[in-house]
Amino acid sequence: MQKIPQWADVVLVPLISLLLAAIISALVIIAIGQDPIEAVKLMVIGALGSTYGWGYTLYYATNFIFTGLAVSVAFHAKLFNIGGEGQAMIGGLGVAIAALYIPWPHWSIALLGCTCSAAIFGALWGYLPAILQAKRGSHIVITTIMFNFIAAGLLNYVLVNVMRPPASMDPATASFPPATHLPTLHDLLMPLGINFSRTTPANITFLIAFLAAVFVWLLIWKTRLGYSIRSFGQSGSAAKYAGINPVKITVITMLISGGLAGMMSINTTMGEAERLILNAPEGAGFIGIAVALMGRSHPLGVVLASLLFGFLYQGGAELAMWMAIPRELIVVIQALVILFTGALDNMVRLPINALLTIIQKSGDAK
Amino acid sequence: MDILNDLITVLNSTLRLSTPLLLACLAGLFSERAGIFDIGLEGKMLCAAFFSGAVAAITGSVWIGLAAGIASSLALSALHGIASITFRGNQLISGVAINFFAAGMTVLVAQSWFKQGGRTPSLTGNGRFNAVELPLAESLKDIPFLGHIYNGLISGHTILVYIALLVVPVTWWILYRTRFGLRLRAVGEAPEAVDTAGISVIHLRFAAVGICGVLCGIAGAYLATGLQAGFVKDMTAGRGYIALAALIFAKWRPWYALMSCLLFGFLQAIALRPDLIEAYLSFKVQVQLLDVLPYILTVIILAGFVGKATPPRAGGEPYVKEQ
Amino acid sequence: MTINDKKGRHETVVPAIELVNISKAFGAVQANKDISIRVMPGTIHGIIGENGAGKSTLMSILYGYYKADKGEIFIKGSQTSIPDSQAAISAGIGMVFQHFKLVQNFTVLENIILGVEDGAMLRPSLAKARKSLTELAKEYELNVDPDANIEDLSVGHQQRVEILKALYRQANILILDEPTGVLTPAEANQLFRILHRLRDEGKTILLITHKLREIMNITETVSVMRRGEIVATVPTSQTSPEALAELMVGRKVLLRVDKKPAKPGAKILDVKNLRVVDEVGIERLKGVDFHVRSGEVLGIAGVAGNGQSELLAVLGGYQKATGTVKINEKPIEVGSASQGQSRRANGLSHVPEDRQQEGLIMEFTAWENSVFGYHHDAGIQNGIFMNNAAIRNEAQAKIERFDIRPPDPRLKARNFSGGNQQKIVLAREIERDPEILLVGQPTRGVDIGAIEFIHRQIMTLRDKGKAVLLVSVELDEVLSLSDRIAVMFDGNIMGERLASETDEKELGLLMAGVKTGTN
Amino acid sequence: DLGGKFDKSFNESAFNGATRWATENNSSFKEIELQSDAQREQALRRFAESGANPIVMAGFMFATALGEVAKDYPDTKFAIIDMVVDAPNVRSVVFNEHEGSYLVGMLAAQASKTGTVGFIGGMDIPLIRKFACGYVQGVKSVNPDAVVVQNMTGTTPAAWNDPVKGSELTKAQIAQGADVIYAAAGGTGVGVLQTAADEDILSIGVDSNQNYLHSGKVLTSMLKRVDNAVYDAMTQGADLETGFNIMGISNGGVGYALDEHNASLITTDMQASVDAASGQIASGALAVHDYMSDNSCPVE
Numbered sequence A: 001m002q003k004i005p006q007w008a009d010v011v012l013v014p015l016i017s018l019l020l021a022a023i024i025s026a027l028v029i030i031a032i033g034q035d036p037i038e039a040v041k042l043m044v045i046g047a048l049g050s051t052y053g054w055g056y057t058l059y060y061a062t063n064f065i066f067t068g069l070a071v072s073v074a075f076h077a078k079l080f081n082i083g084g085e086g087q088a089m090i091g092g093l094g095v096a097i098a099a100l101y102i103p104w105p106h107w108s109i110a111l112l113g114c115t116c117s118a119a120i121f122g123a124l125w126g127y128l129p130a131i132l133q134a135k136r137g138s139h140i141v142i143t144t145i146m147f148n149f150i151a152a153g154l155l156n157y158v159l160v161n162v163m164r165p166p167a168s169m170d171p172a173t174a175s176f177p178p179a180t181h182l183p184t185l186h187d188l189l190m191p192l193g194i195n196f197s198r199t200t201p202a203n204i205t206f207l208i209a210f211l212a213a214v215f216v217w218l219l220i221w222k223t224r225l226g227y228s229i230r231s232f233g234q235s236g237s238a239a240k241y242a243g244i245n246p247v248k249i250t251v252i253t254m255l256i257s258g259g260l261a262g263m264m265s266i267n268t269t270m271g272e273a274e275r276l277i278l279n280a281p282e283g284a285g286f287i288g289i290a291v292a293l294m295g296r297s298h299p300l301g302v303v304l305a306s307l308l309f310g311f312l313y314q315g316g317a318e319l320a321m322w323m324a325i326p327r328e329l330i331v332v333i334q335a336l337v338i339l340f341t342g343a344l345d346n347m348v349r350l351p352i353n354a355l356l357t358i359i360q361k362s363g364d365a366k
Numbered sequence B: 001m002d003i004l005n006d007l008i009t010v011l012n013s014t015l016r017l018s019t020p021l022l023l024a025c026l027a028g029l030f031s032e033r034a035g036i037f038d039i040g041l042e043g044k045m046l047c048a049a050f051f052s053g054a055v056a057a058i059t060g061s062v063w064i065g066l067a068a069g070i071a072s073s074l075a076l077s078a079l080h081g082i083a084s085i086t087f088r089g090n091q092l093i094s095g096v097a098i099n100f101f102a103a104g105m106t107v108l109v110a111q112s113w114f115k116q117g118g119r120t121p122s123l124t125g126n127g128r129f130n131a132v133e134l135p136l137a138e139s140l141k142d143i144p145f146l147g148h149i150y151n152g153l154i155s156g157h158t159i160l161v162y163i164a165l166l167v168v169p170v171t172w173w174i175l176y177r178t179r180f181g182l183r184l185r186a187v188g189e190a191p192e193a194v195d196t197a198g199i200s201v202i203h204l205r206f207a208a209v210g211i212c213g214v215l216c217g218i219a220g221a222y223l224a225t226g227l228q229a230g231f232v233k234d235m236t237a238g239r240g241y242i243a244l245a246a247l248i249f250a251k252w253r254p255w256y257a258l259m260s261c262l263l264f265g266f267l268q269a270i271a272l273r274p275d276l277i278e279a280y281l282s283f284k285v286q287v288q289l290l291d292v293l294p295y296i297l298t299v300i301i302l303a304g305f306v307g308k309a310t311p312p313r314a315g316g317e318p319y320v321k322e323q
Numbered sequence C: 001m002t003i004n005d006k007k008g009r010h011e012t013v014v015p016a017i018e019l020v021n022i023s024k025a026f027g028a029v030q031a032n033k034d035i036s037i038r039v040m041p042g043t044i045h046g047i048i049g050e051n052g053a054g055k056s057t058l059m060s061i062l063y064g065y066y067k068a069d070k071g072e073i074f075i076k077g078s079q080t081s082i083p084d085s086q087a088a089i090s091a092g093i094g095m096v097f098q099h100f101k102l103v104q105n106f107t108v109l110e111n112i113i114l115g116v117e118d119g120a121m122l123r124p125s126l127a128k129a130r131k132s133l134t135e136l137a138k139e140y141e142l143n144v145d146p147d148a149n150i151e152d153l154s155v156g157h158q159q160r161v162e163i164l165k166a167l168y169r170q171a172n173i174l175i176l177d178e179p180t181g182v183l184t185p186a187e188a189n190q191l192f193r194i195l196h197r198l199r200d201e202g203k204t205i206l207l208i209t210h211k212l213r214e215i216m217n218i219t220e221t222v223s224v225m226r227r228g229e230i231v232a233t234v235p236t237s238q239t240s241p242e243a244l245a246e247l248m249v250g251r252k253v254l255l256r257v258d259k260k261p262a263k264p265g266a267k268i269l270d271v272k273n274l275r276v277v278d279e280v281g282i283e284r285l286k287g288v289d290f291h292v293r294s295g296e297v298l299g300i301a302g303v304a305g306n307g308q309s310e311l312l313a314v315l316g317g318y319q320k321a322t323g324t325v326k327i328n329e330k331p332i333e334v335g336s337a338s339q340g341q342s343r344r345a346n347g348l349s350h351v352p353e354d355r356q357q358e359g360l361i362m363e364f365t366a367w368e369n370s371v372f373g374y375h376h377d378a379g380i381q382n383g384i385f386m387n388n389a390a391i392r393n394e395a396q397a398k399i400e401r402f403d404i405r406p407p408d409p410r411l412k413a414r415n416f417s418g419g420n421q422q423k424i425v426l427a428r429e430i431e432r433d434p435e436i437l438l439v440g441q442p443t444r445g446v447d448i449g450a451i452e453f454i455h456r457q458i459m460t461l462r463d464k465g466k467a468v469l470l471v472s473v474e475l476d477e478v479l480s481l482s483d484r485i486a487v488m489f490d491g492n493i494m495g496e497r498l499a500s501e502t503d504e505k506e507l508g509l510l511m512a513g514v515k516t517g518t519n
Numbered sequence D: 001d002l003g004g005k006f007d008k009s010f011n012e013s014a015f016n017g018a019t020r021w022a023t024e025n026n027s028s029f030k031e032i033e034l035q036s037d038a039q040r041e042q043a044l045r046r047f048a049e050s051g052a053n054p055i056v057m058a059g060f061m062f063a064t065a066l067g068e069v070a071k072d073y074p075d076t077k078f079a080i081i082d083m084v085v086d087a088p089n090v091r092s093v094v095f096n097e098h099e100g101s102y103l104v105g106m107l108a109a110q111a112s113k114t115g116t117v118g119f120i121g122g123m124d125i126p127l128i129r130k131f132a133c134g135y136v137q138g139v140k141s142v143n144p145d146a147v148v149v150q151n152m153t154g155t156t157p158a159a160w161n162d163p164v165k166g167s168e169l170t171k172a173q174i175a176q177g178a179d180v181i182y183a184a185a186g187g188t189g190v191g192v193l194q195t196a197a198d199e200d201i202l203s204i205g206v207d208s209n210q211n212y213l214h215s216g217k218v219l220t221s222m223l224k225r226v227d228n229a230v231y232d233a234m235t236q237g238a239d240l241e242t243g244f245n246i247m248g249i250s251n252g253g254v255g256y257a258l259d260e261h262n263a264s265l266i267t268t269d270m271q272a273s274v275d276a277a278s279g280q281i282a283s284g285a286l287a288v289h290d291y292m293s294d295n296s297c298p299v300e
């Protein structure tokens, strides 16, 4: 078998996979008695047809980039961190505490402070499963699942009993003071002469997510720590031989992973809601797993997969708003995208491979 | 307060809560023992819960419902198999996709069939599994202690509970006493050894994934037609993930799986009875703490008593002999 | 009986195996090119060739593990298609792979019956296998505990299980791919006795090995492979090791180590009363004392599993121990299991026994592997970053100096042959210019061209005045490289000898735990 | 509200109100069920821009989003249910769930033979505490010695859709002697009502009339006429009266359900006592403590 050319592998295969997912989705839409062409139009225009659509797409993508990166970093050390959801929740607590109890003079300093706080809180929530795995051999998959539940309980307690303003019906903190409100993409792009929609939740956190992706890329492929993390992930026995301390690497990796997951809450809590609400991550921690897997744990892949999921989220919301399509359909479409681009990609790759080989052979023959 | 009675009610609850976990856990055990990781247990259970509930509602027969549930779960298993065995895709991704798919599809179909906000109509009569009174339960119930336990705890569950309990020794027997079991365990540890012994790795793995589908199907049907009288969206409520945790906890062994599922069930059952905790341990537990108590205890037990769990060596990796 | 084969030649004996024009490509690599070979029944047929020449591939095709792109296979004269191992087994072929195909946490019995169970229940099959196992064990001196788990067995015993598997399946044709790579001399000799027995019974044996001595001693015919082709098939009696070596490598090979007299200096490594207790509480090292001086090679001989691996792990810094170890008179920490970095800082380099599990990260590129373990060294890092450009350049240079093929630092370690993988490790460790070099099994599974090269590198290091601690189960190797030899048995050092004053026989007795003479 | 919670009760009730309006007036409405908090504001803006008027939202979680959006669309009228948003173009509809719960609590206490009744809430949030507090007051008003067993289903969104846990909690409460159980737990309540029926005790439904689910086994349902609120808002259309709108017993916003499915369960005495209390509450003679007023409940 010939090795498939890079462009085909990176561009053609995912595109065809997406197309297949789209075709099946279309069949499902027809089955529930709706017009798939109309639906696609709505999704594309709704998600990408205006700065408004982009604003939402990017907002969702930002969440997924953080959680996707979190899962990816852990993956490089062969740690399966299912706890992104809980880490993001606790990260949100960190944001809320920092934003509410510290009088920030300016949003930029507040952003810095709250980001640190979010990362520290998220990291702490990743620390316990890490230390249990490293020292006690407790499987990190179980402990992180458990810690998701524990985080939900903790947040529920704090929001209902501690941080909720007394008269409020809503189990949420008070709104953050205006000094902590983050500039939206509208505010950021205005000076550049771009009139980005004012009303979308996309905010400066989007840029931080990009920075985080660059950071992860540098970390994993350019630093000594990243080298150690990858070594440890690829071969525990070799890492031992090289003098890489497994406890240290496990803990550090999970701290970084948890920190990244925690930083997601900057976007939702500080950027969008401007207060901490119950269930703030809204499942982004789990989407992060899909995003990391689809992006092959590479930051670029994670960013692209996040954009795709952001598109599906926003396009899906538009569909639900303007067509009689229940939101569950979007979940089905997401499933199909994950399935075809993630798990069934060889189904596409093998025939393309064969085809290219034939083309190449006949080219050689001439 | 009568300690025995309290114990019996808690253990009854334990048994009911453990049953879906146990079935799903054993389902995962077959799959993972053959080297195919399956985080799609949740999705398969959910799908089976819906189809068993829906078909039982339509036909009025719980057995046809059960069959439909199993069939739907098997279909998802086949998908998982095609993705991760035939096309050597990533097993985790495939599992995640199946969970998403089931979560969306069940509600979609439920809405289009029944228009009840993603629910199925309530099942009545033969549409659901009813409690089975074991022989002599009534007449033995006055015998102190043993008769009490027999009548109060052992008797009076739906048939699926007994099936689930029966599946444990059967699984053990299959795995350790039959040719199929030997090969199944081998293919999860060293598929190349199986291949060079002249056995088809692919057939074996599909068989395992198929069994996983059947057991998940029963688990889902139990939720919708045994414990409940119909399907409610997302009604698995994360039990597939807990089953997965139980499987790791059990170190991929059938009897341990029973133990760990009963433990999870017991912890959940205890959390339902703050009054007992208060009465016997004389302290009051805060509501949220109560909710997360089973999870905290799991972590403590895991960290304190259960050592390292080594998964089947070839687990999670597609079998490729040449590239 | 006479048969007319395709080429119209007349033979009085039908070949047990005849391969005709077998070709096989993996992607761009043409592993086998138009290979034709005939193997006569009742003979031992040797196959030799460099690493990556295509030997294992050819055998895997015969066993139905790989499918040939083209070509035909004749078994006992009749054309046989072997699409999978099942077909090979029914055609009476058994194979002992280079990397064993055993289920590690199964018992010996379970491994033996896997795939040939009689009936759906295990019990009768196990009982039957147990009975025939006792018979086979008696017949061929192949003793193994039928109820032991594979992972608890030494490699030598694991290999016995592989052979028993083939015999249990009543194989008439037995393929052995580098069977002696992991065996002690005694085990190897026993294996050859068994092979002779089998041959005398009329079975046909195909033997792949890198050891010319074995070829000369036990084969009737030998085929030489180079770059996917058979370059010669000759009766063993009509050739010599030198001639075979030249056929294999395509140049003259020095089969003897060219050793200058040693000039030992100061004690570089000093080990006193070293004890190791493993995770399950078994004492693996029971108070070991020795030292290594600069400019000398101390060889550690011994049957695998007598504590050599633990010794290397302690000295390498990843196994806890008690006792004292000094490098250059300076005591080093042995009480913790994560000392790899400080060991390297103390001038110690280590070529581990297992290149694939320890020495290399198989998924990393060659250049990434070229600094594995040294990624905290100055020059390799600047601050928190790795100096990747410099590492790549340096790796390219090392690849050239060590003649690593293919000379591409961006290739993954997995895609190099065993010999070249070993060279990558060696280049990394030797080029650090260590005070003391630990080497475990430096030439396991490596072809003679590479062996020659590796031995020369070790001697050069010694002659530069460095200390070398060599651990090997190859007595030949220990004898020819070492200046002094210590023999380990059951966690103890049984005795120390000067290499010039001892021989295989004396060492063999020490290795078996028999005290001889005095030191 | 998010997650389609209160399914078969709260959301569905709102939906029914809208549907009723649509069929009666032969017109149409747009609706969306949300999957993310960020979509609240999005949906409001999109509907406002598309000219929808009025826009009705069900659920307290809309408050913040509405606060933002309302001022950007001064010509659009909004109605929010379960929360107060102070803006000139917003009608805030809140329900006195504690009053309705008080009534069903009275019924529960009278129907109970054991003197122990149960309450199962979805999640421990203020709204649910409000339900619980009113209920307990009602129970105690009839039988001061009655025991009210209270449980919450969980802390994750799954708490609203876990009928299995609902069942187990029901059984646990039965074991503690409860023979009437009030469920305010969305989809989880389905399991509560089912198990109560199976175990032959009484249950109380919530939000919409759930008596029919198990005829003769559901004592009553605490009605929260979200449908009326929605219907009302839609009927008024663009001329929606804004301001603060309390839906209590006095104006038929909350109440208890009495129909052919539970007629046999409610004796005339019970009905009389409850109707009397109802009248007193309406007239202001009887004040049911609102948990939200001081974040505490006088009884337990």
Ligand SMILES: Nc1ncnc2c1ncn2[C@@H]1O[C@H](COP(=O)(O)OP(=O)(O)OP(=O)(O)O)[C@@H](O)[C@H]1O
Residues within 6 Å of the ligand: B321, B322, B323, C026, C027, C029, C030, C031, C049, C050, C051, C052, C053, C054, C055, C056, C057, C058, C098, C417, C418, C419, C445, C447
């Ligand atoms: N599974 C495989 N996938 C891709 N290429 C392979 C595979 N196995 C072998 N090759 C290629 O085929 C060539 C021949 O390999 P083979 O294993 O037959 O060599 P060998 O003669 O057995 O070497 P050694 O002496 O090291 O055992 C190698 O150079 C390698 O590149």
Ligand SMILES: Nc1ncnc2c1ncn2[C@@H]1O[C@H](COP(=O)(O)OP(=O)(O)OP(=O)(O)O)[C@@H](O)[C@H]1O
Residues within 6 Å of the ligand: B321, B322, B323, C051, C052, C056, C098, C414, C415, C416, C417, C418, C419, C444, C445, C446
């Ligand atoms: N899956 C594979 N993909 C690519 N090349 C492979 C693969 N498997 C084996 N090879 C190549 O085949 C050749 C021989 O492989 P083999 O497994 O026989 O190892 P080896 O070279 O004999 O090493 P060792 O002596 O350590 O066993 C090597 O070049 C190896 O890189």
Ligand SMILES: [Mg+2]
Residues within 6 Å of the ligand: C055, C056, C057, C098, C177
């Ligand atoms: Mg080989």
Ligand SMILES: [Mg+2]
Residues within 6 Å of the ligand: C051, C098, C178, C418, C445, C446
């Ligand atoms: Mg080799």
